[in-house]
Amino acid sequence: MKKEMVCISCPKGCRMTVEYEGDKVLEVLGNSCSKGWDYAVDEITKPVRIVTSTVKVRGGKLTVVPVKTNKPVRRHLIFDVMNEIYKAEVKAPVKEGQVIIKNAADSGADIIATLDLKKI
Amino acid sequence: MIEKRSLVIIGAGPAGLAAAVKAKKAGIKDVLLIDRDIQLGGILKQCIHNGFGLHVFKEELTGPEFALRYIREIEELKVEYKLNTMVISVDKNKRITTVNPDDGLIVYEARSIILAMGCRERPRGALRIPGTNPSGIFSAGTAQRFVNIEGMKPGKTALILGSGDIGLIMARRLTLEGMKVRAVCEIMPHPGGLTRNIVQCLEDFNIPLKLSTTVIAIHGKRRIEGVTIAQVDDSFKPVKGTEKYIECDMLLLSVGLIPENELAEEAGVELDPVTGGARVNQYLETNIDGIYACGNVLHVHDLVDYVAIEAEKAAKSAVRKIKGKTRKIKKRIELITGNGIRYTVPQFIDVTDKEEKIKIYFRSTSIMESIKINAICKDEIIFSKKLKRVAPAEMEYIIISTDDIRGRKMIIEARAK
């Protein structure tokens, strides 16, 4: 099987042709670095994404604080992770890097704040 | 009140922050950074998605994290900054008039100015989309602010017009927040944003991308109730019979960014009608001595990383000027956009007595594959570079030595190989 894909490891966006059988990658053409190969393998076998969103804050200057998964999660888990994010709540002040949810939706990734947020 | 500074930077988004850090590190003690917002960081704070920093910090960051890296440096280096401060005018003598609620009116006299005001979004009116004028029509960035900073939903079901990066990012963002995105329509036959965003913002969530399609009417008296979309022909005119009604209570527009240059124009800075930004030389200096421009106020960039890199270059140039280390200019070369080239930055090159390698950034007018980019002086190709593919959404560059340039003009063109 052949699949055309664009490597999204970095903004360069190499256009690649990936040949694979089942979940085994046989050949990758068009990548500029080894990340392209890794990406192709991941996309075929287990696509992953960083999830970013916001979490509700109590007593902060703003009512939400931006967050992200501290590592990429399996693509099919995105909405499970979001469901935990919807329910989460954190008290101000919040520090960048602060863990808000540990191992969200059993994805292996923590939800961490990406901005400092002061108390009112 | 009149105050003096060696360098004043207008705008504390990524360009202003990066320029301020660079200038301070290069030894300019009295750098002043001005912004109209109440925080440093500009638009980055609402860009909560990842994808920033791969070039500058060699790791993938979100917008707020990228801004924080610079903000911490600004604090450590004790760069002076003024927030909540609106610049109401700049003149050619580099006098900057500002207002803010705490100090009232202050006029700064600068030896150099770096313009880093960024850009604004094109509004609906500029597109002349016919129909009613209900609520629920937002530029994508305004919607982004409501969702990410204020934690508010601007609607329940959206249609997005324009496949610029902000539109794509918002398609994913709305979906993650439980809103429905009916489709992203793009009037051009190719997407406006980065492929990476098409993949992870649309394809991941099965959001249809409708190319060569636009919104031809807006419906609904009070709140928007729907839009009519239609396919367009080669001259972007709607094709009869392809009209389709799409129900939605929100229309997001991601239809282009316009460099915010009203201040620059008032100061007499000449603009490039294509970019909407200043015309600059290889030092990012405008036609006015000591006024530099960088970031999205100069031309709209694909990546924040490139903005930061450009800003550092502007800062370096300004520092050289302040320290009196500039070289004498022998002649000025105008860059002319030839076949397939939409614009170049710089727009002109100032040749000095020392050889320089000059990076010329450009965007193509359309998607082209297997091409050569030529630089032509006096009907002769002085430089040529092969490229597999160019697209208007992706900025490219060539590097030219000033020693190779002849005459007073250089044409940059794209030709089939």
Place this chain on the structure above:
Amino acid sequence: MEKANIKYDIAIIGAGVVGGLVARSLSAYDARICIIDKHIDMAMGASGANSGIVHAGYDATPGSMKAKFNIEGTAMMPGICRLLGVSYKNSGSLVLAFNSEDEKQLQKLYENGIAGGVKGMKLLSKETVLKMEPLLNPKITKALHAPTAGVVSPYKLNIAAIENAVVNGTEFLRETQVLGITGNKGDFTLSTNKGDIFAAVVINCAGIYADDIAKMAGDGFFTLTPRKGEYLLFDRSEGGLVENVVFQPPSEKGKGVLVMTTVDGNILIGPDANIVESKEDSQTHADSLDYVYKTAIKTCSGLNLKKVITSFAGLRATPDTGDFIIGESKKIPGFFNVAGIESPGLSSAPAIGEYVAEIVSGSLGGLAKKENFKPGLDTHEFFRDMDLNEKENIMQDNPDYGMIVCRCENVTKAEVLDSIRRPAGARTVDGVKRRTRAGMGRCQGGFCLPAVVEILSKELGIEKEEVQKGDSGSNILVERNRP
């Protein structure tokens, strides 16, 4: 704003510029007055969407009400604008001729104007016109110049007139829709969605709906046809393209497409004229906007489509009688019609206001004038128009002047707050916009919308999702992401 079961001497239906100026004139008398509108704010009909021209008065047939009120109203306009703090500019107007046929039309207009008493008109040679307006199409052959014409912001005049009436004791009843009218002089009952309103006399200033209101009262002797006009508005960077209001020769479609600089400095082109079915039809159309642009370009080729910031449509209330309908109903004493006020309605409005106040006062047996009537408003210059010294001083008095909310038009937080807190102040995003220009600039509210929503929510004590663009149901936001 429940104001049911209060007995008024005078109820005015419709808070457009005509109703507003009638209310203002009447508020000089000792009487209990209310002005009612179904919308959440004033100026939400034709008064909010027209050219804003103060016509010299050569168009209308001499002897008609249109001619009389136009010429009188235009003469009153500078004074009333000064009193109310509304900008007015005596720009003058030109009607262009491109051939001898057009020139005959100009001659006719000129004679019409002379007969009606329009002052200062001149037929100018091509050379003189091009000296006056160098950017006009050089193919013109002649032009009619009318120096008394001017420009004004129609909605600002409307808002200020009602504010002035309110300051003088008039009640402004918003979101109050008249559903039925019964009774006669001395005891009218207006049934509304907010309860019954009792009044001795009723004045019908209901704009495009005035025929329906007259019918409701029992005297539907006229019909109004909505005739839509569409406009394109350009960035202020294009201002100065023309000084005068520049018309092409009139046709059966009306005064034709014009090119002008608004009192706020934007270039405005339009309108076309098309009869539409619905009185609620404010849609713009690609064909109409194309027509407007293609026609306007004949006046002035320098119009840059890239600099268009918005387009809009307004409805003219064209009566089947051929003239304004102003006066007491013959069938229903005490019911006054001020209807069919299409162009030159804005120019005529100050004179209509005075005239209607007089006849209504007469009908109530001659009302006494108020001793403490305030003819003007306490207004102040906009921040963006102040010089540096004034800016510095006002910021010291009120730091909110140092907070720029709208970057494009340099509107400060102090001005937004003031627009909400004033008598008959803003309740909506559009209300703030019309009063302060926040959101009217080149970014069309992209930047200031969140700030304006926040200020409105705080000032009105409502949630952000309850803040409306205009009438109820036009909320900007829907709900919180994280309730």
